Amino acid sequence: MKMNTMLDVKRYSIFIVAASLYVLVLPALLSYPVTSVAAPTVREFSRLAHLDVPNGTRLEETIVPDIYAFRFRSNVHHKCAQYLSGDYQFIANQGGKGWRYLKTRSPVSQADAATIGKRIASAARPLTIKMGPAGKRDAFILISGVDCGFCRNLERQLHQEDIAYRVVPVMLSDENRDLVEAVWSAVDPSVAWSTIMSGKEANFPKSMEHRRYPWEAFHDMNCMMGGGAPIAIFPNGDMVFGKGILPRIAHQR
Template sequence: MKAGIRKWLSGGIACLAFAAAAIAAPDEAAPAWKADVAAARATFERETGMALRPGFRIEPTVFPRYYALRSDAPGRPSAYFRDDMKWTANVRSPGWSTSDAAEGSAEGLLRWQRERVQALPLERLVKVKRRTPFVAVIWSAPDCPFCRKLERSLEEAGASVYLVPVGLSADGFRRSAQVYCSADPAGAWRAAMGEGPAAGGGPAREGCRYPHDTMVDIGFFLGRGRLATPIVVFADGSSIVGWDDERGPARLRQVIAGGPAFPDR
């Protein structure tokens, strides 16, 4: 366990190289749940047998009971743990680890995923309203070619979604930050993806800060540790990573026809 911690602190995790080119994170809004960072840190240090080193900090994620171990060094990815340390990600070793056998089963994993989906801060995401109810949450990037394919499918189906805008590169994150803080985020996103007027979005909202860490955290949890774009998550907890011309659109039509939808917040 201690060796795994030292490896993370010294060398980073290859599977999180996606976030390495990200822009520096601004101040993040407090999560909706009551986090106890001091208690989480004490549990982390007790279970790992190591004091938190200078240059690292523990912060709550938007998911109740789950915390991120972050570095002050630009581009270094986060590790994650639950407050009981029975679930960790990139802490004891690269990837996910759980000591709860129920969470390791297919049924348990779906239940875990559904709970994370229910905890999503929809009010902090970008609402892209089309004709349907909000049928999905998408984790998507303007510099991702498969994300553009997804956008075409959403436009054709008239599917309303909540958007978590991120980037595959520093430029992608910069463009997503512009979308997030636009006076018309949905219009700015559709313009960025080539599905709306080039001038869509208008000026930036005064005082808006793009919550970089939160956006990346959401992708890590919804992608079950796989930071690949796009990620499409439906209200029943099921998800699709990537997007093709057959399976993805077919599932989208199925959900629109009779699947559950997210609330309009």
């Protein structure tokens, strides 16, 4: 009889604990915010942005994680798409105004811009051409145009200063696409790029592991940062343009 009483007490205690957990945990589970992992849609973007998106618009993933490209029918050749973050917070290239908050259209904060810059740099790094002294830490990633005179002068100065960096090779005109692709598929892309950027002409031996030039990936990354060249992305995510690059390097030394 005593044993039965003890078992009943234990069962009752377990029941009380279970009931208490149910009362405490269930409301917390029900109130926990549910986040969507679905990719953004053209319709939802149109609603949030209060824009009539033209028929035929495609929304595609880019090489940069969680950044999507709106490709309109007019996005041909070197014309930039518009870019949207997967959480609908940020948009780029709407009217050529850089990264902005979708809701307010105001420029993103320095911290948010740096976060975007780091994302772009992380995606770009495996595709870049290593430049400068071997074994030296890269100072930044540089989007540089094969047909950009300012880029040539900048890289000449970087070489003179023995600065290590990585290049995303682009072209400002489609006429120079063959040249960039030849550099990209060369046995030694860094030597090929240095040769071209120094103004010399050369035929480069192709690598047996010929890689297809990732035109769309590079074009998207360039457009995400405003287009044009040169543009540098520093380790902290800061994106610096043109004449501001050398002063920024000098400041870091």
